[in-house]
Amino acid sequence: MSKLTLTALATITALSVSGVANAEKLAIIGGTVHTMTKRGVIENATVLVENGVITKIIGQEISTDNSYRVIDAKGKVVTPGFIGAFTSLGLVEVGSWAGIVDAQAKSDLNAALDATLAVTPDSTLRNITRIEGITSAATSLYGSDSMFKGRGAMITLGDNDEPVTKKRAFMVVDLSARGAHHSGESRAAMWFNFRTALNEAIYAQRIDFTPQTEWSGTLSKENVKALIPVIKGDIPLLVEVHRAVDIRRIIHMTKNFPRLNITLVGATEAWRVADEIAKAGFEVILNPESNLPSSFDNNGATLANAGRLHEAGVPVAIGMNTHNIRLAPQHTGNAVANGLPWQAGLEALTTVPAKIYGIDDQYGSLKPGMKADIVVWSGDPLEVTVSPTNVIINGDEVPLESRQTKLRDRYLKIDKEKPQQYTRP
Numbered sequence: 507m508s509k510l511t512l513t514a515l516a517t518i519t520a521l522s523v524s525g526v527a528n529a530e531k532l533a534i535i536g537g538t539v540h541t542m543t544k545r546g547v548i549e550n551a552t553v554l555v556e557n558g559v560i561t562k563i564i565g566q567e568i569s570t571d572n573s574y575r576v577i578d579a580k581g582k583v584v585t586p587g588f589i590g591a592f593t594s595l596g597l598v599e600v601g602s603w604a605g606i607v608d609a610q611a612k613s614d615l616n617a618a619l620d621a622t623l624a625v626t627p628d629s630t631l632r633n634i635t636r637i638e639g640i641t642s643a644a645t646s647l648y649g650s651d652s653m654f655k656g657r658g659a660m661i662t663l664g665d666n667d668e669p670v671t672k673k674r675a676f677m678v679v680d681l682s683a684r685g686a687h688h689s690g691e692s693r694a695a696m697w698f699n700f701r702t703a704l705n706e707a708i709y710a711q712r713i714d715f716t717p718q719t720e721w722s723g724t725l726s727k728e729n730v731k732a733l734i735p736v737i738k739g740d741i742p743l744l745v746e747v748h749r750a751v752d753i754r755r756i757i758h759m760t761k762n763f764p765r766l767n768i769t770l771v772g773a774t775e776a777w778r779v780a781d782e783i784a785k786a787g788f789e790v791i792l793n794p795e796s797n798l799p800s801s802f803d804n805n806g807a808t809l810a811n812a813g814r815l816h817e818a819g820v821p822v823a824i825g826m827n828t829h830n831i832r833l834a835p836q837h838t839g840n841a842v843a844n845g846l847p848w849q850a851g852l853e854a855l856t857t858v859p860a861k862i863y864g865i866d867d868q869y870g871s872l873k874p875g876m877k878a879d880i881v882v883w884s885g886d887p888l889e890v891t892v893s894p895t896n897v898i899i900n901g902d903e904v905p906l907e908s909r910q911t912k913l914r915d916r917y918l919k920i921d922k923e924k925p926q927q928y929t930r931p
Contacts, residue, residue: 531556532898533570537579537882539563542586542857542871553584555878558901562874577896577903579882585852586872587641587879587899588834589859591791592744592771592826595635595643596625596661596669609828610649611656617703618728619656621646622673627666631829633908636663638832639887640825641879641899642671644863646678646744648828653685653696654678654703657732658744660863662879664899675863677736680746681756682772683803697755699724704763707733739765742862744791746771748803750778757786769862771826772796774804777811780818789821789862794841812854813845822846823862824854839888851888877901 532555539551541563554562554574570576597609608624625645635643646658660672679685681696689696706723710730713719721727735741743766747753753776760766769789770776774796776783783790797809812822824841825834838851846854860870868877881887882896897904920929 530901531574532577532878532901532903533568533574534577534579534584534880534882534896534898535570536567537582537584539584539872540586540852541873542853543873545873550580551584553872553880555880555898555901558878560872560874560876560878560880563872577882579896582895583883583885583887584872585639585881585883585887586856586870586876587881587897588639588825588855589823589869590635590640590643590645590825590831590834591823591854591859591862593643593645593831594648594828595631595645595663595831596627596629597621597645597647598828599630609647611647612651614726615656615728616650616652616654617656617677617725617730618732619647619650619654620659620674621657622659622670625659625661625670627669630909632663632669633904634910635832636897636899636904637894637906637908637911639835639881639883639894639897640831641881641897642869643831644676644859646676651688653680653689653700654729655680657741660865662899664902665904666900672863672865674735674741675865676742676744676769677733678744678746678771681752682746682748683801685746693752701759701762703730703733704737704766706730707737708763710734711738737763737765739767742767742769742864744769744771748772748774750775750806753779754782757782757788760786774811775806776820777808777814778806780815780820783815784819789823789858790815791823791826791859791862793826793837794824794844794846795837809840809844812841813847816846816850821858821861822850822854823858824851825859835887836890839890842888848888 534553539548548565550567552564552568594609598607611619642662645661647655655678657674658676659670660675661669662671686693686696689699706725707730711734736743771791773790773792776790794812797807799805799807815822824838825831842848842851856870860866878901880898881894883892884895885892
């Protein structure tokens with residue numbers, strides 16, 4: 507087995523740019539590796555990848571045999587691929603264009619809605635998102651005719667024909683003012699209906715449903731069946747909510763439904779009840795840029811929300827957008843500027859969302875046996891001027907191009923021999 511010098515490794519890196527697809531063995535050498543494990547940060551480390559899985563992380567630069575393709579990460583930062591914490595990726599292209607939006611549903615099946623069935627691997631948003639360091643995401647519907655928005659899925663942003671990595675991974679319920687709008691136009695009706703739905707699910711878990719089973723609940727059989735894993739705590743219940751008073755009501759309700767595995771989403775006024783959330787054991791997914799009282803639901807909006815929650819001991823995940831989920835690292839940097847510790851910011855993009863969705867045994871950190879979702883950054887990933895130099899998903903390095911970069915290149919050097927349609931933006 508021949509060994510390569512580090513000089514030779516750099517040469518191989520330069521020669522291997524065109525052969526990035528379908529690599530089976532990778533060596534990422536010389537970077538500052540944020541493992542997001544007990545090993546912490548390792549300087550000048552080597553990360554070895556084989557068949558889509560991390561095999562070793564070595565605390566020094568090494569030579570490898572020539573079966574490895576080498577990525578020179580000297581002077582760069584290496585992190586796990588970031589996770590889009592709450593998106594509709596794969597379900598929507600242009601939000602206002604009918605026919606290409608699968609993230610809204612008008613159906614009697616609300617809790618039973620299943621995003622898994624609508625995800626497409628060909629969304630143009632995939633490449634736009636992944637070249638900014640986000641390699642997987644939670645995706646779900648953002649609209650329905652009731653407080654429930656159905657079951658979401660975990661997806662990879664790699665070049666997979668089937669991007670769903672975890673079906674029916676979580677349930678979404680909207681208990682904000684928007685949820686009240688879909689449930690009697692009042693929270694007085696919304697909370698009653700929500701409690702009734704949970705109680706019916708508790709009763710229904712004792713029933714072996716068949717098409718002939720008689721059922722007289724307020725929910726349909728399909729909807730109540732979909733809620734059974736939720737009431738048992740087998741899948742997380744993501745609760746969209748903003749007002750502090752509504753968050754307190756959810757905490758109070760868990761005394762009657764102790765097995766619910768709740769994560770708050772949005773939670774603009776969560777900082778006002780941070781200690782109570784920490785005691786309840788909830789995680790929070792938020793947009794740290796939400797700092798304006800755009801409605802009576804979020805009068806207490808502040809840039810300090812993430813930092814104050816972290817200080818109280820609440821795990822915080824950042825990234826709840828779709829078209830602009832690529833900006834999540836920048837938003838996290840702004841949260842850090844307003845009180846969130848830097849390390850907690852990196853956790854908000856990696857380990858915290860991985861734990862929320864129960865995928866932390868495969869995603870969110872760098873150690874042997876984990877999926878090889880790895881990003882090499884030109885510097886601090888939370889700085890707006892920094893970008894990925896290499897993005898590896900499922901062990902394959904993906905090209906750093908999207909529809910946007912192609913348009914940029916097309917008009918950067920105009921070929922005047924082309925027809926007008928090719929020369930005028």
